[in-house]
Amino acid sequence: MAKSSPASNSPSAAALAGELRISLSKLVRRVREQAHPGDFTSSQKSVLLRLDRDGPATVSALARAESVRPQSMRITVAGLEAMKAVSGKPDPNDGRQTLVDLTPAFRKTLRESRAAKEDWLVRALQAQLSPQEQDELAAAVKLLERLADF
Numbered sequence: 001m002a003k004s005s006p007a008s009n010s011p012s013a014a015a016l017a018g019e020l021r022i023s024l025s026k027l028v029r030r031v032r033e034q035a036h037p038g039d040f041t042s043s044q045k046s047v048l049l050r051l052d053r054d055g056p057a058t059v060s061a062l063a064r065a066e067s068v069r070p071q072s073m074r075i076t077v078a079g080l081e082a083m084k085a086v087s088g089k090p091d092p093n094d095g096r097q098t099l100v101d102l103t104p105a106f107r108k109t110l111r112e113s114r115a116a117k118e119d120w121l122v123r124a125l126q127a128q129l130s131p132q133e134q135d136e137l138a139a140a141v142k143l144l145e146r147l148a149d150f
Contacts, residue, residue: 034120040085043068043076048085048102052110056101058091 040048047062057065063073077100080086085106091097102110125134 030124031117031121034117040083041076041079044080044085047073047076047080048106048110051086051100051102052107056099058097058099060097062100 043066046066050062050065051057054065059073059077060070062077063070066073068076077086077088081088084103086100087103088098088100091099125137129137
């Protein structure tokens, strides 16, 4: 009997990519369901996450970072200000500029939303995966991080 190679027992890279995309998309949807839904557009979410990660920024800097026109970013920021998610204050280095940042109330909402998502995920991990499977998933997360950084 011929010995099969490891490559012949594993799915092709294309099939694996398709399965991975579907599984990750489904998991992301399930995690998102655990938070209170917001009325944010994808561009607003992107700006909010950038401000949370990188700190206060001018509208011009946000526009450059998001690869949009400053006029478009002003509209996005104005919508976020109307929702009380961000506020502006004078730039201490250049009083002509305004620094946009997350409001304290929105930071609290963001923390609560993340906590709800992580709480659901912890419960799902504990209910659906054995300790050995959780270890396997931890190793797979490192591989997923490498893929994400490609």
